[in-house]
Every structure is written in structure tokens, then in C-alpha cells.
Amino acid sequence: MLRPVTVGVDGSPESLSAASWAANEALLRNAPLHIVHAWEWSPHPTVAVPAGTSQHxxxxxxxxEAVDHVRALHPDLSIVDQQVSQSPVKALHDASGQSALLVLGTRGISGFAGYLVGSVALHVIARAEGPVVLVRAGHQDPKGAGAAASPREVVVGIDFDRPCDDVVAFAFEEARLRGADLHLIHAYSAPGPYAVGTGRRSGPELQAEREKTLVAAARQLHEKYPDLTVTATASQGRPAPRLLRAAKEAELLVLGRHRRDSRFGHTGPVTHAAMHHAPCPVAVVPYD
Structure with a gap:
């Protein structure tokens, strides 16, 4: 049986956008959708709970409301809903280990004002067993299942200093499922005056070498997906700004997270910036 696409909901507009995106993803994968709401009883419930209504x-x-929202969009989709009496972080972490993909809503930051990514999403992403996608409120998947719009891009950030096989494989499969092109991006710093092995390579020569390495990193997967249009771009500079620019025209931005950092709750500066500022959904894929 196919592992489900799971979405965590909390009644917010962000989680409804996440549920819509997750439903499209489940259809693309021909997988069931698992909608989870986790809550813990509190002696001091939030103001969102109406007077005279129990927390349960x-x-x-x-x-x-989340289930009805998705059923109205996709009446034939297989949906399993679950109410969990547990902390949201623990419940969603457990769900990530049983799912092909975990989807969460996020507010992010727009310009100089707005809301930070919720603490639940930050904790879950930093420790999840599998890929997690963050979706902004009001985001509309431009493709969806069976959409006929022209392909856009799935963008994946590549760091040569870290293992990237799992991250690239996820990006290839997402591009295939969505009928999108794939754009591999690597940003690098210029070698210092005492760098070893750089010789007299100029900026263009160094860029060409990095792009060649980038293509080689994806060659085996490209052979598996021969119909996929793949672009590789290497450029000098900081990775976060480069990836955020590419994300403006992307359906999905894919980044990696080292499992070694999980016990500290770290996501890395590039992933952290993308979670807060990327305009498109962001997939964070753990790797060993």
C-alpha cells in the first residue's frame, strides 16, 4: 500500500492552503491523504475556542472543516482524518515517519512585516523522519493534478560539501510528477588568494567547472528520467539570495537538511531563510 501524504491542520488559513496543496500532491502520487489535527487539553484554552464550546x-x-474543504475540491480522493490527543510536534513527528510526505502551513515573512514561521513547523522540520513541505496561506498550486498549464520549474539547491543524492532524487521525482522542468542550482564563494588547486582559472572557467560537476551529480538520475528537462546553474555568491530569486518562478523549492543536526533543532541558514522568505512551497528533505 502506498504511504500517504499527510497534512497537519489547526484551523488556520495556512493549514487549509496546506491541505489543498497536499490533496493535489496525493492525487499526483495516486496516494491517500491523511489529515491530522493534534491538540492537548489546557486549563487555559486559547481565545479561539468559543465560550460554551469544549476544547474537544x-x-x-x-x-x-479541513476535511470538508478538501472533499469539496476533490470528492474522489481517499481521505483518512485523525484527531490526536498529543502535542502537535510529537504527533506530526510521528506522522512524518509513516508518510511519503508531510505538509504544513506557514505564514513566513513578507517584506519587513509579517509573521515568523510557527514554532511547531520549525520543530517538526528540524526533526522529521521524511520530507516536509511548507505551504503559505493563500498559495494556489499552479499545476495540480491533470492541469494543462505550461510547465514551470522545480528548483533544488545543491551543496557539493554535503551528500545530496536523496535531495536530488526527491526533486527529480517531484518534477516528473508535476510535469515541470528541473533546475539545479549551486552557489559558491570565490577561492581565496591562497586556495589550493584553483590554478589560474578565471571566473567563467571556474563557473563552467562547477556546472560540469553539477551535471555529473545528477547524470544517473537524468538517465532514469530521460524526458525531463534539466538545467544546471552554478554562480558565485551566497546561496540563499540566489535560491530565493529562482523560487519566484518555481512551483517548488527543494532543500536538504542534515539529520545530524536534528537533536539540536537546526535547519541551516539557507533552509531557514527559505522557510521564512520563499514565495513558493518549500520541501526540506533529510539526508544522512
């Missing part, structure tokens, strides 16, 4: 009933209502 309020939680049930939020889950029903």
Missing part, C-alpha cells in the same frame, strides 16, 4: 468539540470542528 472545537478540535473536532477544525478537523471537519
Amino acid at each position: 468539540d472545537w478540535a473536532d470542528q477544525m478537523l471537519r
